[in-house]
Amino acid sequence: MEDETLESRNQARLAILELTNMISVPMCLHAIVRLNVPDAIWQGGSNAPLSASQILTRVLPSGDPHNLQRILRLLTTYGVFAEHLLTDPSSDQVLRKYSLTDIGKTLVTDADGLSYGAYVLQHYQEELMTAWPLVHEAVVDSTTEPFVKANGEPAYSYYGKKPEMNDLMQRAMSGVSVPFMKAILNGYNGFDGVQRLVDVGGSAGDCLRMILQKHTNIKEGINFDLPEVVAKAPNIPGVTHVGGDMFKSVPDGDAIFMKWVLTTWTDEECKLIMKNCYNALPVGGKMIACEPVLPKESDNSLRTRALLEGDIFVMTIYRAKGKHRTEEEFRQLGLSAGFPHLRAFYIDHFYTVLEFQK
Numbered sequence: 001m002e003d004e005t006l007e008s009r010n011q012a013r014l015a016i017l018e019l020t021n022m023i024s025v026p027m028c029l030h031a032i033v034r035l036n037v038p039d040a041i042w043q044g045g046s047n048a049p050l051s052a053s054q055i056l057t058r059v060l061p062s063g064d065p066h067n068l069q070r071i072l073r074l075l076t077t078y079g080v081f082a083e084h085l086l087t088d089p090s091s092d093q094v095l096r097k098y099s100l101t102d103i104g105k106t107l108v109t110d111a112d113g114l115s116y117g118a119y120v121l122q123h124y125q126e127e128l129m130t131a132w133p134l135v136h137e138a139v140v141d142s143t144t145e146p147f148v149k150a151n152g153e154p155a156y157s158y159y160g161k162k163p164e165m166n167d168l169m170q171r172a173m174s175g176v177s178v179p180f181m182k183a184i185l186n187g188y189n190g191f192d193g194v195q196r197l198v199d200v201g202g203s204a205g206d207c208l209r210m211i212l213q214k215h216t217n218i219k220e221g222i223n224f225d226l227p228e229v230v231a232k233a234p235n236i237p238g239v240t241h242v243g244g245d246m247f248k249s250v251p252d253g254d255a256i257f258m259k260w261v262l263t264t265w266t267d268e269e270c271k272l273i274m275k276n277c278y279n280a281l282p283v284g285g286k287m288i289a290c291e292p293v294l295p296k297e298s299d300n301s302l303r304t305r306a307l308l309e310g311d312i313f314v315m316t317i318y319r320a321k322g323k324h325r326t327e328e329e330f331r332q333l334g335l336s337a338g339f340p341h342l343r344a345f346y347i348d349h350f351y352t353v354l355e356f357q358k
């Protein structure tokens with residue numbers, strides 16, 4: 001019989017309670033984005049600590065400050081807010097105020113109307129949430145993803161029929177991609193000498209817009225995505241939006257960019273997409289893929305956890321056999337599609353730049 005008085009057992013009981021209730025964390029994150037709390041605190045850059053009541057006067061005067069404070073306290077322990085305790089000398093009461101940390105600031109709407117907030121909202125839409133109690137089904141029967149079991153059809157075709165989901169998906173992609181692109185455009189020079197660049201699965205075209213702004217050698221950008229997605233994409237100077245299906249063919253270019261696409265698909269599907277990219281490139285041309293790349297070890301670092309959590313998201317929502325891969329798995333996929341060379345650039349902590357050369 002286990003000795004429940006041992007410190008290790010005490011810690012274990014605590015840990016399992018924490019793991020079980022962990023759903024409170026993303027749900028509170030969702031709540032503060034829905035309530036516009038980050039923008040209310042930020043107020044054009046002041047980020048002055050505010051109490052829950054003060055926050056509510058800016059976003060929802062009729063709201064319950066005690067319950068908002070409970071949410072803010074929990075998220076403070078995950079580093080989203082900084083808590084400032086002030087004691088009122090007359091009553092000895094403690095007043096809690098909150099400002100944004102660097103993590104919290106990722107949720108603030110920038111001058112272009114973007115933030116990671118749309119990514120949070122996108123993840124917790126009702127249709128996606130109904131898939132989560134079915135994660136075990138991905139083990140029982142991996143031919144159908146939990147999202148399909150819950151909603152009757154694959155996520156992308158489902159979004160395609162619902163304009164508001166399609167729109168939120170595009171805003172979520174833009175909010176995550178723009179800061180990443182700023183980081184890699186300073187550290188990666190693989191676009192030098194390219195004249196016609198195709199972005200496969202380019203969504204609203206944000207990545208191409210930023211690449212073209214930095215690399216004036218690129219004369220033509222082709223943003224290639226599903227017809228219903230490019231139909232909603234904005235005009236971008238130098239960029240032509242082309243609708244189609246990457247499983248059939250992709251437009252020609254002297255280089256191909258592809259961010260956050262391969263992860264969503266099975267090995268066989270990836271080979272097909274990569275083969276179509278190979279066929280669209282000249283000899284020596286590059287397919288530049290930016291994807292999460294898993295480390296070999298399963299450690300508990302923030303990076304490994306973020307990558308493994310994203311892996312389960314893909315399995316649950318997009319493809320039960322779609323996945324995050326190791327660098328070696330990407331090398332093998334590249335070889336099977338015909339690419340003899342792969343170079344990996346670890347510039348960003350989440351996405352790795354994978355340069356496959358024909």
Ligand SMILES: C[S@@+](CC[C@H](N)C(=O)[O-])C[C@H]1O[C@@H](n2cnc3c(N)ncnc32)[C@H](O)[C@@H]1O
Pocket residue numbers: 156173174177200201202203204207224225226229244245246247258259260261
């Ligand atoms: C995870 S998003 C990434 C978007 C963008 N590359 C980024 O990183 O912000 C995957 C993209 O692949 C597109 N996609 C899905 N199926 C496709 C297909 N069969 N042909 C072309 N694009 C497709 C989706 O519409 C979506 O824009």
